[in-house]
Amino acid sequence: MQVAQLTRNARRSLPFYFLLGAVIVIFLFPFYWGLITSLKFEVEIYDFSGNFLVPKNPSLANYMTLFRAPNYFIWFWNTLLVSAVTTAISVVISVMAGFAIARLRFRGAALAGTLVFITYLAPKNFLFVPLAQILKDWGLLGGLPALMLTYPTNLIPFCTWLLSGYFSNVPQEPEECAMVDGASRLGAIVRITLPMSLPGIITAAIFSFTASWNELLYSVAFVNGEQNKMLTNGVISAFTGGDSFAWGPLMAAATVSSLPVALLYLFFTDRFVSGITAGSTKG
């Protein structure tokens, strides 16, 4: 009886699972195609005969080529460093501003909230022409500090917006209790409210980090020289040029370079989803 019920249910949802499977395949196929291309030898990459969905002689040769690229690990380090510094700057400044907007009553708090939202809406690619000039005036054009200084511009509005939403949902009583017990205002905030808001702060940090990892225009426009490149523009310049794209190493680069973001995502899927459903990302 129950088994019959189960099979009937399963048969009824068969079209659903079929459709779901098709949707998953369509959305994930590019990643699979990139991965198996990276595992094929040069000749096989351009040979679609037989079953092209499985590499005939899987090999890590493309990854070796990639890691032997003279500056790959420098680019990786640059990207890690810039993303970490950018995330630290953005999160610290945004925690302060987000807290003020959400929890403190001062003249102009509402206006500040609106301004943050407006700056959040401004597309990040809008101001790179004057920013390049300003960086040049300051003598920063060309090196990594140019990126550490400009990346937070687009992240602070978003993180502040996200965090002010978070702070306004964190209860205020524990902070007040701590102050009754003799803690200073700032001490109460740092020791009581910030730990309670850690999930929101982590969300902001993850988004800042992945956005920095993913950035392209500023890294193309603001840094010079092989030693200062990010992974994005470094990989592009190393393996593409005119019509002679080295697809094997390029796909290996796409796979490896996405790994840190993929790992972060794996560990913090729920943070990503809640951040996204807060309506908090651009695209």
Add this chain to the structure above:
Amino acid sequence: MQVTPRVQPRTSGAFISRLLHKDSSLGYILIGPAFLFLAVMMAYPFAYAMYLSFTDKQIGAPASFTGFENYAKLLGTSLFSKTVVNSLVYTTCALVLKCFGGLALAALLNRPFIGARIVKALLLLPWIMPTVFSTMIWSWIFHPTFSIVNDVLVNRLGLIAQPIPFLRDERWAMASLIFVNVWRGIPFFGITFLAAIQSVSTEVIEASKIDGASAWVSFWKITFPAILPVIIIVMLISTIGTLGDFDLPFLLTRGGPNDSTTLFALTAYTLSMSSGLIGLGAAVTMTMFPALILLVVISLISVRRQQQD
């Protein structure tokens, strides 16, 4: 700023702790760094862009004021008119497809099923993965001679006789760009819409089903109006992002063939970075500004309205 306390404190330590205690002073202190940062890195560059757009500034040369010459020059070039048309086509098509695709995805996922969490996590990957690297994979998929899609369509399935020139033909190039943007965007739209749908009270929907409404009717009559504010905000934010897109045209086509896929950011980049015409490049970004203001104002109004409900 009103940070001066009424009673003069005896020591500077006491003064500082007072500043850090009162809402009014602490508020300004905490918001100060963000305000300063955005003033220097956003407001100042904006003013600077406006200034540059009125000059003949080139790389390595001093700027001199030329009035509206850059804007007049832009209006006379086909590069600029193509940029405007491309951006309109790209943004409109991508947004419509992302909206309907996202609704369809949300409708599909809006039921309990085995592995729901994993499926949702997997489907978000196109959105999460760094655009630069996923777009590299797409440019391999769209390869002029070794495209896997063409191989399947021409050789395996025999559906078409000639391979599709994905990035080599003007119309196909734009279509391919839109396709990749939509591929990235639908998961984000879908998951956001799904969260909105699942926050709609199920009682009303159940009641309408008892009254004989089909799932299709109850979706459009009850669920859709309820999630409309979320749809509008997601659409507006995405419109701004899509209009300012640089990565996709830069990586897939470099704006070609024949400027058929260049968008505002890439045109500004080509003019200012590749050709060194900084004044002209700044003018291109400034021409985006009126449309942006309009979008920002509409966004503000719709967010306000949602907060009031």
